[in-house]
Amino acid sequence: MSSQDSGQQSAISAFHDDEIVVDLNDRDFVRRELEALGVEVSQSRESQALDLELLRLSGLAAAIDAYGREDLESSMRTAGAGVYRPEDRYTDLDLLLFHLRKRAEERPEYAEHKPVFGKNRFLGGVWGSPHIGGDEIDPVLAGRVSLPQRGEQNPCSKRIGVLDTMTFPHENLDGRYLTAGEALFPRNITGLPSTTAHATFVIGVVAQQAPNAEIIVRSVLDQSGTASAWDVAQEMVAFRDAGVDILNMSFASVTDDDEPPLVLQRAVERLSPDVLLIAAAGNHGSLFQPLRYPKMTAQTPVWPAALPGVVAVGALAEDGKRAAFSPALPWVDRQAPGVGLRSTFLSKGVRIAHRDENGGLNVALIETSFGDPGYAKWSGTSFAAAYYSGQVAALAERECIPVREAHDRFPRPPWQTEEPYTA
Structure with missing residues (x-):
């Protein structure tokens, strides 16, 4: 079974088990070896922007069996390669x-040098504790949120990209963002999981901080808040042509070996020279017991936030101190309010969804109303990242300076050794 075919399987393996990503310079070598092993390439997708190719494989299990599964597993254990748990076997893709x-x-x-290839991993992070949610795991009904009036556009106004779920039309957001029509949910649709409203909430948070910013929204996460790293990376590099100054990424992934997904790393390398990349730092800072699936502790790096070239944003509680769920790790660059934020949301008939401790997605049968139009209160570094993206854009516009200069004026977390700046 492919990882994409089962929600539980995807939570466990966290990658497409029939796909690999290969650098274009190394694809001839990989294709020759696959052919020699008896593995067929059933489909391929090439990205010139990333200099990578995505290969979908068929016949992998049979090829591994024919080559000698036990010998490969023994060699891997001897070499200390990959991740092996006694209760599991190496996956076919690990062995390949x-x-x-x-x-x-x-x-x-x-x-x-070594050839460059790896897994096409899943990304996610719009669900409940410990991933997203913090002190308030689920969104709750909030009173009306008044967004600041938009002022006159000027040459110093900034453009913010938001890469997230599909977007729900909301009267408070009308005229504040641009997105493709197919990335919009119809108005007044009911029965959707709360994760679907993630982008709508994020856009509202950004707009409250930077009302004059032009917000460009693209959908990549599905209704459960997940996507493949390949699809995310493709959308990331597409923002370069959209001329955005800031790209907000309120999602995350973890890996069994704590190494960054290849395709995400490549996208960051290509995009970071031109765009300020801002991402959620994750909500696993208060994990006292390690999670089994996905493998995670309070020290686990999340991607893309932990990559060089990305600003990882943690959450501040309402008292101005670090939120307990927000990790205090060396790669967390900035902090912003992320507890009890209020923003735009879905309206009626919302089914609350969150992840359990085993990584499974639970969607309530009972539908909840968030008013008409909908507003919610929610917590998490996902929303701290959105808040910070808006803060940087607003300061850059106010001072008519580049966004990187504006970013440098915000204080670093206290666990950073550098002397902090003041905005």
Whole structure:
């Protein structure tokens, strides 16, 4: 079964188990080795913007069995490669990648460098504690939120990209953002999980801080708040052509080996010189017991936030101190309010959804109303990132300075060794 076919499976494996991502410079080598192993490439997608190719595989399990599954597993354990739990077996994809790396070691052209290939991982992070939610795991009804009036557009106004779920039309947001028609839910639709409203909430938070900013919204996360790293990376680099100054990414992923997803890393490398990338730092700071699925502790890096070139934003509580759920890790660059924020939301017939401790998505049968139009109160670093994106854009507009200069004026967290700036 492919990881994408089962919600529980995707929570456990956290990657498409029939796909690999390959650098274009190394695809001939990989394709030759796949053919020799008896693995077929059933579909491929190429990205010139990322210099990567996505390969969908068929016949992988049979090829691994024919080659010698037990021998490969024994070699992996001896080499200490990958992640192995006694209750599990290595996945077919783990064994394939190990085999490809060993084969590359025998090739003279890879004596100086290693070939670049890896998994197409899932990204997520719009669900409940410990991922998103914090002190208030689920969104709750809030009173009306009044967004600041938009002023006159001027040359110093900034453009903010938001990469998130689909968007729900809301009267308070009309005229404040641009998005493709197919990325909009119809008005007054009912029965949707609360995760669907994530982008609508995020846009409202951004607009409250930066009412004059032009907000460009693109949908990549599905109704459960997940997407493949390939799809996210493709949408990320597309923002370069949209001319955004800031890209807000309120989602995250973790990996079994704590290494960044290849395709996300490549997208950040291509985009960060031109765009200020801001991402949620995750809500796992108060994990006293490690999660089994996904593998996570209070020290786990989340991606893309922990990548160089990305501003990772943690959450401040209402008293101005770090929220308990917000990680205090070296790669967390900034903090912003992220507890009890109020913003735009879905209206009637919302089914509250959150992740349980095993990574499964639970969607309530009972429908909840959030008013008409809808407003909610919610907490998490997802919304702290949105708040910070708006803060930076507003300061850059007010002072008529580049967004990176505005970002540098905001204080670093106290656990950072550098002397903080003041806005």
